[in-house]
Amino acid sequence: MKSLRTLLTIALSLTATVALAVGPSPAPMKQKEVLSVGFVKVGHLAPMLMLEEELKKLNIEVKRAEFVRYADARTALLSGSVDVSAVGPGDLAIVAAQGSKNLIGLTGVGSSNKxxxxxxxxxxxxxxxxxxxxxxxxxxxxxxxxxxxxxxxxxxxxxxxxxxxxxxxxxxxxxxxxxxxxxxxxxxxxxxxxxxxxxxxxxxxxxxYSQSRSVGAELGMLAASGEAMATKKELVRRFLWAYLKVEEQLAKNNDQFADAYAKYTGLPLNVTKESAKIIKLGGVLNKEQVGRLAEAAFKQGIVQKDVTKEAAELYDDSMAKEIKK
Structure with a gap:
């Protein structure tokens, strides 16, 4: 009986691993395309460091735009000045409260204790x-x-x-x-x-303070402008595949993650090695959490109306789930 339980545990573990693995590379675009990508230089977005190299193989040129804060990246997405970027999970509530649908959440990026x-x-x-x-x-x-x-x-x-x-x-x-x-x-x-x-x-x-029911442990969220999802969906799909591929690679190797982290942020390796021990790459965000975030934002007066349902509808991780077979 003990051996049977052990085999079952191993089988379930292997199944979970397969289910979370990033699928094969999509085909390159037939002609060179340009994608405008927002960069926020924080450690849990270190996969951005190797993104351009991966996208180049898919015949996509990256036009960079660097932001200090998620709020600035959110504004750029809403205005259409960037196609994709990382923003905060709570930004969907802010966008929904503004009556906009021009920002679509694609997937979370990582979690950590705070x-x-x-x-x-x-x-x-x-x-x-x-x-x-x-x-x-x-x-x-x-x-x-x-x-x-x-x-x-x-x-x-x-x-x-x-x-x-x-x-x-x-x-x-x-x-x-x-x-x-x-x-x-x-x-x-x-x-x-x-x-x-x-x-x-x-x-x-x-x-x-990372475990509240209202907010959770998610550190960020990859998002696309509504316009990019309508007119550049295949580019967004390849961006997401490339990001998740690099994320998967770094998540398996803490030293490599710390090195990419240092190069991406410009911080000393002795700092990023410690920080990399804290961060777990891979999103934990879902629609339910987005809804709870929006509900809490309304109750605390951060947004002026209840957009629990509308915010959750702006989060669509179906593309990420298709990529992770």
């Missing part, structure tokens, strides 16, 4: 320890939403701590930490691991 990053010398071991602490946040960001909804679900008043609004990218947070201006920060990789690797901070591992 631990509060605390300055060395400051004691934050339990949730109650945040009382009165100066905690840096990026208002409206995906990680801020994770943090805020976790506090709500844990019945912790948002007024427990003193929020410090930090403008700009993650470097500004790291610098504030170095100066001692803040006690802790709600941030994203690779800047979390950078502060820890440089000896200025530590992870408060009992304060994980």
């Amino acid at each position: 631990f509060l990053v605390v300055r060395k010398g400051v004691k934050i071991d339990e949730w109650g320890d945040i009382n009165g602490k100066k905690i840096a946040i990026a208002p409206g960001s995906a990680v801020w939403f994770q943090w805020a909804m976790t506090l709500i679900e844990k019945n912790i008043p948002y007024t427990s701590f003193s929020p410090v609004n930090v403008q700009g990218g993650g470097t500004a947070f790291v610098q504030a930490m170095k100066r001692g201006d803040i006690d802790a920060m709600v941030l994203w990789e690779p800047f979390e691991s950078q502060a820890v690797a440089e000896g200025d901070a530590y992870f408060a591992t009992k304060l994980d």
Whole structure:
């Protein structure tokens, strides 16, 4: 009986592996085509580093557009100035609330635990320890939403701590930490691991804010403009295949992921090696989670109307499922 159970476990494991494997390469386009791709330089999007090489084999030239924030990429997709890009999972609620359908979510990109990053010398071991602490946040960001909804679900008043609004990218947070201006920060990789690797901070591992029912652990989402899905669908399909192929490759080799991460973001390898241990490549997003995100965004006043159904309808991972056989 034990042997039978073991064989069954192995068989199920192999079946799951096959089910998640990226299928064979699609045929190259018959003539050279151009696809405008938005790049946001964060670690969980490291597969973007090798994307152009893969697409070149498919007779697709990439026109690059770099963004610092998901919000900027969302605006570019809505205006049609880029065809595909990564944005935040919560952006579908914002788009739906604006009455637009010109942004289609394709698949998530990765997940990780999200631990509060605390300055060395400051004691934050339990949730109650945040009382009165100066905690840096990026208002409206995906990680801020994770943090805020976790506090709500844990019945912790948002007024427990003193929020410090930090403008700009993650470097500004790291610098504030170095100066001692803040006690802790709600941030994203690779800047979390950078502060820890440089000896200025530590992870408060009992304060994980990635597991709220409302937001979940998803770090980002690949999306296409509605126009691109209508007029360049085969290019979008090949973009998604190339991304998922590279993602699958990096997910199997942590050293290779850390190396790609370093080259993509320009950060030292000693930082990206630590960060790569935290991030699990491969999306965990689904329609139900998109709906819960939209519902929470409405209840918290982030969007002004309930677009739970409309936001979920903007997420279509059928193409990704076709690619992953």
